[in-house]
Amino acid sequence: MTTTSTEQAIGVDIGGTKIRIGLVDRYGNVAAELAVPSLAKERRVVEQAINGIRNVLKMAEEQGKALHLLGIGVGSAGQIDFASGTVRYANDLLPGYTGTPIRELLEREFSLPVYVDNDVNVLALAEKRFGSGKHSRHMVCIALGTGVGGALLSEGQIVRGATGGAGEIGHMTVDFRGPRCICGNRGCLEMYASGTSIERRMNELLKRGEEAGADAPAVPDARAVFARWRAGDPTAGQVMDEAAAALGAAIASLIHIVNPDTIVIGGGVAESGEDFLAKVREEAERRAMPSMYRHVRIEAASSGNRSGMLGAAQLVFQAPVSHPA
Ligand SMILES: [Zn+2]
Numbered sequence: 001m002t003t004t005s006t007e008q009a010i011g012v013d014i015g016g017t018k019i020r021i022g023l024v025d026r027y028g029n030v031a032a033e034l035a036v037p038s039l040a041k042e043r044r045v046v047e048q049a050i051n052g053i054r055n056v057l058k059m060a061e062e063q064g065k066a067l068h069l070l071g072i073g074v075g076s077a078g079q080i081d082f083a084s085g086t087v088r089y090a091n092d093l094l095p096g097y098t099g100t101p102i103r104e105l106l107e108r109e110f111s112l113p114v115y116v117d118n119d120v121n122v123l124a125l126a127e128k129r130f131g132s133g134k135h136s137r138h139m140v141c142i143a144l145g146t147g148v149g150g151a152l153l154s155e156g157q158i159v160r161g162a163t164g165g166a167g168e169i170g171h172m173t174v175d176f177r178g179p180r181c182i183c184g185n186r187g188c189l190e191m192y193a194s195g196t197s198i199e200r201r202m203n204e205l206l207k208r209g210e211e212a213g214a215d216a217p218a219v220p221d222a223r224a225v226f227a228r229w230r231a232g233d234p235t236a237g238q239v240m241d242e243a244a245a246a247l248g249a250a251i252a253s254l255i256h257i258v259n260p261d262t263i264v265i266g267g268g269v270a271e272s273g274e275d276f277l278a279k280v281r282e283e284a285e286r287r288a289m290p291s292m293y294r295h296v297r298i299e300a301a302s303s304g305n306r307s308g309m310l311g312a313a314q315l316v317f318q319a320p321v322s323h324p325a
Contacts, residue, residue: 006066007068007070007317008023008024008067008068008069008070009023009025009070009072009317010022010056010057010071010072010112010313010316011024011073011308011309011310011311011312012052012053012074012075013076013119013308013309013311013312014038014045014049014075014076014119015038015077015119016038016040016093016094017038017040018035018036018038019035019038019045019049020033020305020308021033021034021035021036021052021055021056022034022056022309022310023056023060024309024310028130028310030306030309030310031063031065032056032057032059032060033306033309034056034059036052038094040094040097043096045094045097045100046100046102046106049074049106050106053109053110070112070317072106072112072113072115072316073116073117073122073312073313073314073315074103074114074115074117075121075122075123075308075311076116076117076119077090078090078091078094078097079118079165080102080117081164082115082116082117082121082160084101084103085101085102085103085115085116086099086101086104086116087099087102088164093146102114102116103116113319115315115319116315117312118151119308120143120150120167121151121158121167122308122311123141123143123151123266123307123308124139124152124311125311125318126307126314127139127264127302127307127311128153129310130307130310131264131301131302131307132264132297132300133153133262133264136156136260136261136262137153137154137155137156138153138154138155138259138261138262139153139260139261139264140153140251140254140258140260141153141265141266141301142250142265142267143266143267143301144193144194144195144267144268144270145194145267145268145269146194146195146196147194147196148190148194149167149170149267150168150170151167152167169189170188170189170190170194171183171188171189172189173185173186173187174246189246189250191246192243192245192246193243193246193247193269194269195222195268196222197243198222198240198269199219199220201239202224202225203218205235205238205239206218206219222269222272226273229272230273230275240276243269244276244280244282245279245283247265247280248279248280248281249283251263251283251288252283252284255292255293256288259295260296261295261296262299263296263298263299264299264301265277265280265299265300266300266301270300277298277300281298284298
């Protein structure tokens with residue numbers, strides 16, 4: 001395929017509250033972009049995406065930009081069947097989204113090739129192309145948000161597994177007798193290192209303190225825990241130590257199983273800062289075989305809140321190798 005710098009793709013990043021859409025070239029230059037509410041509760045996610053794509057194309061046209069569209073790439077929350085471009089499963093953040101044939105609906109609307117993948121896989125593509133995973137061939141990407149998501153890249157390609165479910169790092173056991181997880185397992189990484197779990201664990205400890213007579217009002221979210229931790233609060237320190245230990249233990253296992261050159265950590269929890277990452281590295285180093293740990297970099301994600309959109313567009317530019325036959 002001959003390539004010119006004017007080729008573009010539409011990148012669409014579908015989240016529980018917001019859809020970000022951009023007209024992007026293969027170097028990550030964004031010619032036009034906008035964000036629209038997902039209207040997930042009203043079950044209008046795909047309708048919103050379609051309207052948003054139309055508006056982005058209109059914006060580019062009005063700027064007199066020559067369009068050479070190769071296709072549309074979508075990164076979406078939920079479990080995505082990449083082969084068919086449908087939503088295999090989505091939780092209550094996106095009600096009624098399960099079963100949505102995103103690819104079919106967008107192809108019918110725009111008569112362009114459409115590629116749909118999950119949000120962490122496209123984050124990994126963005127980090128590999130533009131961020132902390134640049135030059136990486138064997139990468140593990142961990143997204144610490146409401147839950148814990150993961151993606152694996154081997155020889156630069158996303159590892160999907162037999163049924164497309166590879167990379168569920170959040171449900172890796174870090175304590176085989178630990179608390180029960182929504183997935184049915186016990187002691188999953190997600191039970192310690194997600195924003196939801198950090199908040200829950202903090203409030204458990206505060207409640208215990210209150211029962212013992214301390215004045216300890218509950219925290220509203222994980223951000224409040226990070227703030228208290230930075231201010232030197234010992235309870236928040238205990239919660240963050242546990243999160244870092246769980247993540248370090250999981251990373252040590254990933255290093256042994258996958259032998260990556262780079263591990264990129266993104267999401268809201270990773271934004272708690274370099275001190276958290278330092279703790280995670282320390283724990284992983286303590287547990288991993290030195291001969292393997294020596295060759296891995298553990299870095300924070302760097303491509304920011306456009307990364308989902310940029311990574312989704314990369315699905316299109318990668319198409320000859322990543323599109324299912
Ligand atoms: Zn689980």
